[in-house]
Amino acid sequence: MYRYDEFDAQVVRERVAQFRGQVARRLAGELSEEEFKPLRLMNGVYLQLHAYMLRVAVPYGTLSSRQLRKLAHIAATYDKNYGHFTTRQNIQFNWPQLRDIPDILGELSEVEMHAIQTSGNCIRNVTADPFAGAAADEIEDPRPICELIRQWSTFHPEFTFLPRKFKIAVTGAPKDRAAIKVHDIGLRMHRNAAGAPGFEVVVGGGQGRTPMIGKTIRRWLARNEILAYLEAIMRVYNLHGRRDNKYKARVKILVHEIGAEQFAAQVEREYENSAGQTRKALPDADEIRRIARHFAPPIGEAEAKADDGEGAKKLRAARAADGGFDLWCRASLAAHKIPGHAIVTVSLKPAGGIPGDATAEQMRSVAGLAERFSHGEVRVSHEQNLVLPWVRAAEVHELWRGLRDSGLAAANAGLAGDIICCPGLDYCTLATARSIPVAQQLGVRLGGTKRQRDIGGLSINISGCINACGHHHVGNIGILGLEKKGREFYQITLGGSADENAAIGDIIGPGFAAEEVGDAVDMVVGTYLKIRRAGETFIDAYRRVGAEPFKEALYAA
Amino acid sequence: MLLRDGAIAPGDSWRAVDDGEDLPAGNVTVTLRRFLAEREQLAARDGEVGVRINPGEDLALAASHADAVNTAALVSIIFPAFTDGRGFSVIRSLRRQGYRGEIRADGSLLPDQFAFLRHCGADTVAIADGEDAQTWLREARALSLAYQAGYAPTDARNILEARAQANRATLRATAITVATPEKT
Ligand code: SF4
Numbered sequence: 249m250y251r252y253d254e255f256d257a258q259v260v261r262e263r264v265a266q267f268r269g270q271v272a273r274r275l276a277g278e279l280s281e282e283e284f285k286p287l288r289l290m291n292g293v294y295l296q297l298h299a300y301m302l303r304v305a306v307p308y309g310t311l312s313s314r315q316l317r318k319l320a321h322i323a324a325t326y327d328k329n330y331g332h333f334t335t336r337q338n339i340q341f342n343w344p345q346l347r348d349i350p351d352i353l354g355e356l357s358e359v360e361m362h363a364i365q366t367s368g369n370c371i372r373n374v375t376a377d378p379f380a381g382a383a384a385d386e387i388e389d390p391r392p393i394c395e396l397i398r399q400w401s402t403f404h405p406e407f408t409f410l411p412r413k414f415k416i417a418v419t420g421a422p423k424d425r426a427a428i429k430v431h432d433i434g435l436r437m438h439r440n441a442a443g444a445p446g447f448e449v450v451v452g453g454g455q456g457r458t459p460m461i462g463k464t465i466r467r468w469l470a471r472n473e474i475l476a477y478l479e480a481i482m483r484v485y486n487l488h489g490r491r492d493n494k495y496k497a498r499v500k501i502l503v504h505e506i507g508a509e510q511f512a513a514q515v516e517r518e519y520e521n522s523a524g525q526t527r528k529a530l531p532d533a534d535e536i537r538r539i540a541r542h543f544a545p546p547i548g549e550a551e552a553k554a555d556d557g558e559g560a561k562k563l564r565a566a567r568a569a570d571g572g573f574d575l576w577c578r579a580s581l582a583a584h585k586i587p588g589h590a591i592v593t594v595s596l597k598p599a600g601g602i603p604g605d606a607t608a609e610q611m612r613s614v615a616g617l618a619e620r621f622s623h624g625e626v627r628v629s630h631e632q633n634l635v636l637p638w639v640r641a642a643e644v645h646e647l648w649r650g651l652r653d654s655g656l657a658a659a660n661a662g663l664a665g666d667i668i669c670c671p672g673l674d675y676c677t678l679a680t681a682r683s684i685p686v687a688q689q690l691g692v693r694l695g696g697t698k699r700q701r702d703i704g705g706l707s708i709n710i711s712g713c714i715n716a717c718g719h720h721h722v723g724n725i726g727i728l729g730l731e732k733k734g735r736e737f738y739q740i741t742l743g744g745s746a747d748e749n750a751a752i753g754d755i756i757g758p759g760f761a762a763e764e765v766g767d768a769v770d771m772v773v774g775t776y777l778k779i780r781r782a783g784e785t786f787i788d789a790y791r792r793v794g795a796e797p798f799k800e801a802l803y804a805a
Numbered sequence: 806m807l808l809r810d811g812a813i814a815p816g817d818s819w820r821a822v823d824d825g826e827d828l829p830a831g832n833v834t835v836t837l838r839r840f841l842a843e844r845e846q847l848a849a850r851d852g853e854v855g856v857r858i859n860p861g862e863d864l865a866l867a868a869s870h871a872d873a874v875n876t877a878a879l880v881s882i883i884f885p886a887f888t889d890g891r892g893f894s895v896i897r898s899l900r901r902q903g904y905r906g907e908i909r910a911d912g913s914l915l916p917d918q919f920a921f922l923r924h925c926g927a928d929t930v931a932i933a934d935g936e937d938a939q940t941w942l943r944e945a946r947a948l949s950l951a952y953q954a955g956y957a958p959t960d961a962r963n964i965l966e967a968r969a970q971a972n973r974a975t976l977r978a979t980a981i982t983v984a985t986p987e988k989t
Contacts, residue, residue: 255964259950266947286888286915369888399952399964405924406897406956409890486894487864522901530954530965534972 249312249625250395250542252360259402260357263364267291268350275347290370290408292363293349297677302341302349303366304356306628308376308394308418309337309635313615313624318359320611326352331611333596333604335668335719336415337375337628338366342675364402369410371401371482375417377425378629381543382591382637384583387437388445390420392540393474396531400475407482411489412497414482415454418447422748427630429453429462429750430722432499433481436748440468447474451481451511452503455716459752460500463508465515472536480519484511546623546638547586555588559642563590566645573648575697576659581644588641592622594634594651595658595666599695600688603669604632613654621647630719630746631668631707633661658695664706664773665695668719672712672729673736679712681729681736682762686710689766694773703773706786707746722746724787725772726753727765738765742772742798743790754795757803768802775801806938807909808919809929811945811960813938817931819855819879834881837863841870855879857911860891867895871902880904882927884912893925900926900957916944926957 252260267287274284281295288294292303304319311319319339323331326348327341334340344352356362366373374397381389397416401407407414417431428434434450446468453462469477481499488506490496503511531539545552567574582591594614597603606614614634618626621643622636629635639647651657660666667690670676672683687710694700694708709723713730720726726741737759744753760768773786775798780789790798807814822833828846834855840847847854856877858867867874874880880899882892896908910922911931919930919941932941951961 253968255950255967259948259952259964262948262950287917369890402952403921403948404953405921405951406893406953407890408921409888409893409918483894483897487860487891487898491889491891530963530969532965532969535965535968538968538972 249310250307250391250539256399257357257360260360260362260364263291263362264350264353264357267353271346271350286368289368290365291349291353292366293346294367295677296342296675297673298675299343300346300349301675302344302352302363303334304339304341304361304363305366305373306337306339306361307398308374308380308391309378309628309630310376310380310391311626311628312359313618313626315359315361316611316615316618316626318355318361320608320615322352322355323611324608330605330607332602332671333606333628333632333634335604335630335632335670335717336373337378337630338373339628340671342671367413368408369412369414370408371397371404371410371414371416374398374401375415375426375431375630377419377421378627378635379425379582379591379637380420380627381545382584382586382589383421383423383425384585385423386421386585387439388420389543390418390435390437391543392536393435393447393471394418395539395542396475396536397478400478404482406479407486410482410486411491412494412499414485414499416478424746424748424750425629427719427722427746427750429748430455430459430719430746431462433478434462435474438468444470446470449477449481451515452500452508453750454498454500455719455721456498457495457714457716458498458500458504459716459721460504461750461752462500463503463511465508465512472533475531476522477515477519480515480522483518484514488514545586546625547589552586552588555586557588559588559640563641563644570645572659573645575701576648576657577644578701579659579661579663590639590641590644592636592639592644592647593629593661594636594656595661596633596656597660597666597691598655598658599660599665599691601691602684603667603687603691606634610654610656613650613656617647617650620650631661631666633666659697660695660700662705662707663700664703664708665691665700667691667708667710668723669710670712670717672710672718676712676717678715679729680714680731681712681738683710683712683718683727683729686727686729686738686762686765690769693766693770703777704785706773707744708769709744719746720744721752722750723753724790725769727769730759736762738762740765740768740772740802742795743787745787756795757799771801772798806932806934806936807929808932808938808941811923811942813942814929819881821857821881832878834879837866837870837874840877841866841873844873853878855881855907855909857881857883858895859883859885860889860895861885864891864895868898874899875902875904877904877906879907879909881909881911881931884910884914887913887915887918889913893921896922896925896927897956916941917947919945920948920959920961923959924951924953924956924961 430453435447449466450462627635669687673679711718711720722744739759741753840856
């Protein structure tokens with residue numbers, strides 16, 4: 249994991265001191281809410297329905313156990329004992345007092361964390377594959393690039409007052425677990441003809457009221473050119489992105505209006521113009537190596553080589569002996585780069601619970617288990633789950649028992665019960681409908697162990713308004729909460745997907761009342777079960793047959 | 806009031822002249838349109854000529870007349886709103902196209918933006934009369950470090966340069982140790 253040097257630490261410390269002064273001026277009445285707003289937004293502080301909300305950055309979803317313990321402490325001390333992990337790999341605290349926020353930020357800085365650029369029209373916290381560095385299918389760990397981007401984008405003098413917020417996602421693997429095609433910029437690592445790793449650059453993806461899949465503007469870009477190239481993209485966007493209408497201000501609209509080719513040409517021109525300056529500029533190779541060294545796997549070569557298959561054997565035996573454990577393994581384990589190891593997903597989706605919420609105790613438990621079983625490292629996924637990336641196969645069973653004791657052993661990662669959901673009308677000022685109760689209801693309905701297994705891989709995403717924080721556009725089943733004449737209703741989309749075959753879901757027909765949504769989703773799932781061929785997942789079946797059979801089931805009667 | 810290099814600048818000699826208004830003696834700024842249309846008249850008079858660029862209207866024109874803009878003694882960027890950050894890229898682009906004269910940021914701006922403006926390449930900021938210059942000067946120094954290389958130097962220390970320096974120092978130290986034969 250990256251560790252701050254003296255400079256990184258000082259940047260954050262100074263920011264905390266500055267914000268402490270601003271909060272004091274606000275509390276003393278020297279600043280009006282109007283004047284204070286842009287200042288607090290630059291520090292991740294939102295004013296929500298009932299209270300202030302603080303969004304803390306988890307850069308590219310990587311946390312140390314020490315950081316997770318600090319988050320637990322903050323939840324217990326300054327909040328109502330829980331935190332909410334978001335679809336952008338961040339964590340939100342829903343009930344802090346404004347006067348406490350400088351102290352919270354101070355505490356965060358002790359563990360090299362901050363809330364910088366988690367809101368506002370700037371380059372937001374960069375997100376990445378939660379399995380980065382550990383995934384079997386990965387070409388290279390993308391996190392050194394992510395850390396470079398984090399530093400480069402922090403208080404960028406030119407790009408802090410953009411037309412709109414700006415999100416960058418990075419993956420180092422062919423399997424896209426970072427949803428890069430629905431980000432303002434997505435970077436996908438692959439090898440060029442000569443075998444050198446570099447990035448495909450995808451621009452103009454996004455969700456919200458105008459969902460779009462990003463377009464490739466560069467097939468391959470060398471790793472050491474990333475920052476200069478990003479700078480060119482940002483300059484074109486900053487100068488030409490629309491500022492007349494907030495709903496048309498994201499880069500996706502610019503790319504759409506002038507066309508991906510024209511956009512690419514402008515970026516290339518800008519890049520060529522500045523190349524002389526920036527290609528030679530810092531960060532130099534030494535600095536890039538310095539950052540990369542921090543991300544070396546915590547498992548040494550010797551240990552990796554010494555694997556004799558005993559661990560895997562032990563795991564197989566435990567699975568054979570314990571059906572419940574086996575079910576959990578099927579959902580939760582992913583293939584590791586290093587033999588004898590597994591990547592473990594810890595579902596934050598107990599049936600009937602609030603997706604992504606974790607109590608202080610649960611955070612502490614996961615931190616403790618990470619220390620025992622995962623070299624003290626934890627990840628946050630955009631599915632709002634936690635991940636332990638460095639677990640020995642031989643110890644998975646013991647880890648599972650620990651998780652079960654903390655109520656964290658839901659065997660539903662990647663299945664119907666693994667519902668992705670934004671805070672909705674229970675917290676959010678922008679919401680048009682509640683989303684959490686819908687998730688809870690569906691979690692109970694579809695979350696039966698056998699039922700989920702039977703349904704197989706399925707993503708259900710729920711957003712409480714058109715802003716799509718619950719990523720409903722890219723859910724296999726997407727649910728969007730809306731409001732008409734004071735009543736909540738829910739629009740269903742089908743066929744969305746957030747992976748390397750990213751797709752925006754199709755609106756299937758008129759919406760459903762809150763009490764009808766459960767039946768409607770049941771009907772959709774039932775239709776799939778009826779029409780599927782052997783081994784066919786929901787999304788595959790949908791792509792084969794299209795929307796018709798589902799429409800018929802939902803609306804024909 | 807004018808702020809330069811993190812301090813209050815002594816008096817301002819420039820007068821902003823509107824389109825169609827008679828040109829007074831002394832240093833004047835004119836709109837980009839007028840600057841391009843009346844180049845000869847402007848050059849023939851006493852006093853220097855600066856140009857005002859409004860990122861909201863003049864982007865294309867400024868880009869296609871970079872050479873002409875480069876001859877101005879002053880370029881004043883008029884920010885239409887503090888949330889409209891186009892001006893930052895305009896300043897940066899001016900420096901990149903080789904403009905060496907004074908760049909001034911004017912219009913709707915926040916104290917927090919002072920440091921960023923200078924980092925992008927602005928020399929001076931014009932603030933409204935009622936504003937507290939001390940707040941601006943304080944905010945300009947609130948952050949003493951910057952990660953971005955290749956931007957104009959300010960009093961903020963550049964982190965990447967500092968790291969590169971530290972790296973070189975370590976290398977030198979290692980080289981010396983290796984080169985000095987041990988006395989036995
Ligand atoms: S999707 Fe809407 S309701 Fe949900 S968190 Fe985002 S803004 Fe709030």
